[in-house]
Amino acid sequence: MFIQFVKLKSGLPETEVQRIMKERAAQFRAVPGLRQKYYCRDDKTGEYAGVYVWESEESMQVYLKSELRRSIAEAYKVEGQPRVELLEVLFPLRPEK
Numbered sequence: 001m002f003i004q005f006v007k008l009k010s011g012l013p014e015t016e017v018q019r020i021m022k023e024r025a026a027q028f029r030a031v032p033g034l035r036q037k038y039y040c041r042d043d044k045t046g047e048y049a050g051v052y053v054w055e056s057e058e059s060m061q062v063y064l065k066s067e068l069r070r071s072i073a074e075a076y077k078v079e080g081q082p083r084v085e086l087l088e089v090l091f092p093l094r095p096e097k
Contacts (some may be wrong), residue, residue, distance in 0.1 A: 011077035033059020
């Protein structure tokens with residue numbers, strides 16, 4: 001399992017960013033191997049973040065080559081380069097159900 005953090009600055013007002021997040025959520029629900037996605041905001045910096053939980057590195061790599069991933073910058077009017085981190089999960093605190 002892998003966790004991917006993507007943090008970005010948007011040129012849009014917060015209400016518009018949240019509207020777009022909700023509008024696009026169904027597309028992310030359909031991504032194979034994406035177990036969960038958390039939509040976040042950093043109040044101190046005004047940046048938004050996506051925290052993705054992937055079944056495998058392979059499923060994440062397929063997504064990274066997809067049109068959905070390529071459309072993020074335009075959809076959110078991203079300013080500058082997003083910051084991306086990838087972590088392999090060693091084990092969870094609580095067993096999965």
